[in-house]
Amino acid sequence: MDTLAPKGGETPFLKDEELRQGIEMMFYAYRDFTAEPDVILTRFGFGRAHHRVIYFVGRYPGMTVSSLLGILQITKQSLNRVLGQLVREGFILQKTGVEDRRQRLLELTDKGRSLEMELTANQRERFARAYRDAGDDAVAGFRKVILGLMTSDEDRDRFDYDDDAGG
Amino acid sequence: MDTLAPKGGETPFLKDEELRQGIEMMFYAYRDFTAEPDVILTRFGFGRAHHRVIYFVGRYPGMTVSSLLGILQITKQSLNRVLGQLVREGFILQKTGVEDRRQRLLELTDKGRSLEMELTANQRERFARAYRDAGDDAVAGFRKVILGLMTSDEDRDRFDYDDDAGG
DNA sequence: GAATTACGTCAGCGAGTTTGACATAAAAAT
């Protein structure tokens, strides 16, 4: 980094600068957040898409293909290439649903759980360090803001958030 | 969403649950954060990579190719296809450096700035809303945590952060 | 019995990344 200075050094409008910093912080944080798992994944011939599938199946054992599609927001064709690979290679198990036999309930095998743990360990440590260094109040603020960045309440509701909404 | 409940409902270990929520919040927020610009980009036949280039060139006018590579952390071959496209189509201008004539200093054309504004408007609004709803203290906490998620001080130093580090 | 739902699959396309090798021009080092 050499002669780099953000444009508008005289802060003609503080708000814009503040918001742009938000945009950039998201970029840098996400870039670093995914970098190390990506390295592990290449050892298995997998990519980031595999990570996401493994992560969410580990998180919600017995989840359906539909709900996974709803979370990832990709097409079933895109998912199926990745998911099929994980099933064929023994990382994920599909069980026919009991109530609705059309469903294929997904869960990790031991092999899958092992990879999930290795991948997630890094990201957990990253958050543990950031949370510890920032302190509890900062963490509460972080959660408030990042939940506010999401588009849908459906996603926000996955987290126990206490907005002023709760009467 | 149907019968989805995170594994470990009895919170056998609060920490793990807290950290996993962090991981997931990052995923959902980033997914939504990029979704709408992606739609605009397809109108121009561009992708997310073009957005990043346009954004950072707009942010740091006169930046070099090297520093852009340093920020994006991709290979020059990857960058060059995207960057070359943006130059050929008149969104970005390359000027030979004055001090170092090997450098190609990058800046947006009017056309480029116009697209940059359209793309960024959405993300700025998203942050404006999230920041406003969360309040100043929460924003300060958000910044602390998300800066802590980054790997390098070099990136943290792009932001005016007041950690206890500043003796 | 017909319509809908959950899931899968074949085929093709394109963006975006990678590695590796090579080329040119300018600057820096000797």
Added chain:
DNA sequence: ATTTTTATGTCAAACTCGCTGACGTAATTC
């Protein structure tokens, strides 16, 4: 002045990962 390093660009091949569109099957619902 020559050599080495730096900044940038380019050719080629491969792979991930998303997309659209079409079609198929089994199970459920109407």
